[in-house]
Amino acid sequence: MKTALAQLSPMLRILHVFRVMSQVPELAAFYNANRLAVMMGTNASFLACACDRFEEHVKVQTEAWEARTYGYSVSNTLRGANTQLVKPCSSRLLLSKAAAKKKFDSTTTRAQDMVCELMLKKIDELLSSFYYLNWTPSTVLTQPDPSMWDLINYLKVTFAQLGQLPPAVQEAVHFASCSYLAKSLEQILSGSTVKKLNMEGIANFKRNLDVLLDFIESVPIAQLKDCFVPVSHLVDLFISGGVEAFLDPQQKDARGKYSHLSSDTVSAVLAKMKDGKSSSKAWGATFVSAPKKSIFGAKSSKK
Structure with missing residues (x-):
């Protein structure tokens, strides 16, 4: 799990910077608006895909932890152990993953829409000179x-x-x-x-x-x-x-x-x-x- 978080943390920091920049015009002024929107969309899309990989990694780590904590293992199950095993419900984990993926997908869509909106606005600005x-x-x-x-x-x-x-x-x-x-x-x-x-x-x-x-x-x-x-x-x-x-x-x-x-x-x-x-x-x-x-x-x- 630590490895997965280490891989995701740089992307999360970038998204945090983007969020701050979107709230502070002075900072955003130093960056090209189109490029910023494109990068936001790209990073959010990457993170949305990463949610599936992260889920698989967490699932493996969780099952290993359950085996150590509750004695749940394939060998115990095959031997028909008398101890009743109680496996924790993973619905909360699945809901968290689904919510995160939905959030990243939503951010991707908004960023992509922003790219198009910025382009149309700039096209209008450039075409205005044609009227003169x-x-x-x-x-x-x-x-x-x-x-x-x-x-x-x-x-x-x-x-x-x-x-x-x-x-x-x-x-x-x-x-x-x-x-x-x-x-x-x-x-x-x-x-x-x-x-x-x-x-x-x-x-x-x-x-x-x-x-x-x-x-x-x-x-x-x-x-x-x-x-x-x-x-x-x-x-x-x-x-x-x-x-x-x-x-x-x-x-x-x-x-x-x-x-x-x-x-x-x-x-x-x-x-x-x-x-x-x-x-x-x-x-x-x-x-x-x-x-x-x-x-x-x-x-x-x-x-």
Whole structure:
């Protein structure tokens, strides 16, 4: 039992430190919030699994103690000893183990939820700068905006930290954050905050989106890029010049690959472009296509 406690004590001390830090903002300020939440979830998950091992160890030690104290042993039982043996009830031990395991599982879930909440909050913060971009420029940019690089760098660091979590949790957080990010990007174009758009603005948005998708493609999570299909199709529809055909009820076949889009979303973006003056140059694929060569390297094996 001492050996088991010695193995568990470092983890228990870490959880105690985390508890203190969560109550003292000054201490928590020295640590990255995402990393802290990830570590809490990882440690709690480890301890939840350790409860089963600890139970087995305690069971062996308890039976040995019972044999010494009450004379309970296999040999006595086989000989049919006259002494009546009274074996202590272990229900309290089982209840304690179950309660501890439940507590650790609960802590794991809360920590994992916290990771996702912190990511969504940070994504909102980073995307807020996109609303201040010039959405009716006179020229198309040749490079993505610095705001997009800030977002990608954040995702890169945070996704790397998720490697400590169980695979299923990693995948869930990846999809939750990317789905939220994709919807938020779509909202920038179709929402009410950005009042006017022109084709140069759409082209610049596509360049930013392309470099983001280039990064997402390098993340070893299968089908993660599918989260961005709706917003990608929205941009591609306007770049292709097929908006009128898409909105024409008589041309249902024109929707084709744009089946993920709703007429309301497309109409909302189109309404903002009526007052925006565009250069014909923005309609060329040369101005809106990102480089084909990935700048993030090849994707590693998918999980």
